[in-house]
Amino acid sequence: MILLFFMFINCTILTTLGSFVTLCGQRQLNNQLPWSPKHSVCDFCHHPLSWWQLIPILGFIIQRGRCHWCDARISAFFPISELTVILVTVKTFSSSWSHNLIFTIVILTLLYLSTTDFISQVIYPVALIGLFPLLLVLPRQSFSIGKLMVELVIMGLFLFGLQHITKGLGTGDIEFILVTDLIGGWELTTQIILIGCLLTLIPALIKRNSKLPLIPGLALGFILRLLFCSY
Incomplete structure (x- = not known):
């Protein structure tokens, strides 16, 4: 029971980190810092996103795959990536913190590389270190x-x-x-x-x-x- 609790916590943290990593990939392609601009915006209408729109997977489902503000289609790449993070975390989770840390680094690295290549078909070789x-x-x-x-x-x-x-x-x-x-x-x-x-x-x-x-x-x-x- 305790192990399941920690697995749930780990999945929650990793999914949130995964969403942040995709954001970092997008902003690096735009020559922006991960923390600037302060608020995430729609790629099409540039309207600041509300907190509920940023909830991994659920935000996509609630909006039915379209921006709440301009009705533009949201790429399924992002919720699929977040779902993949959850599935891999559940499969690879163990009682060893070092084991979990290794797979966390690898999963987030793969997600970052996929994001930059998906959006602009480029990768940053230094990220392969992960x-x-x-x-x-x-x-x-x-x-x-x-x-x-x-x-x-x-x-x-x-x-x-x-x-x-x-x-x-x-x-x-x-x-x-x-x-x-x-x-x-x-x-x-x-x-x-x-x-x-x-x-x-x-x-x-x-x-x-x-x-x-x-x-x-x-x-x-x-x-x-x-x-x-x-x-």
Whole structure:
């Protein structure tokens, strides 16, 4: 019972932090500070948002997916992200505070990367540092610096070659994939790429003439793989 209580508290805190992280991503893209301007506003009519509109998930449901002030459609990316944070928190929660802290950092990092890529199709490479705490909980069967470097070089050359040929793979996507390989190895990475591409294929079939961001799909693939791997 006590563990369930702390899980609820952790979910509440993480969802709130997740909402704040998406805000930080949006404001950084606009060259703004996380705390300035003071109030969040609608992206379309720029009307200051009321407190109830900012409640994670519920604010979206209450408004029926549209701005209360101008009736503009709110992207489902944000409530889906907040719901994902809750689901991952419930699945990965444990009695170890260090374990929970590691997954908190990783989840929020993936959310931040997905937000900036979803909005402007760019990522800030320094944010990838937030994925490295996973090295403490994801076991690698063998570790050899030489083998790892060869693996990274081969994968890097392949990805940059693919980028040059297709013009569809971004540099940020490649950086994300290489960091994933560094953390979890090529088997985990290929699984994440496969899941991410399949997830991105669905909206791609709907918006055929639009260039879609890959990081949200890769991040979700990353999360799904974490949920079903042993650590």
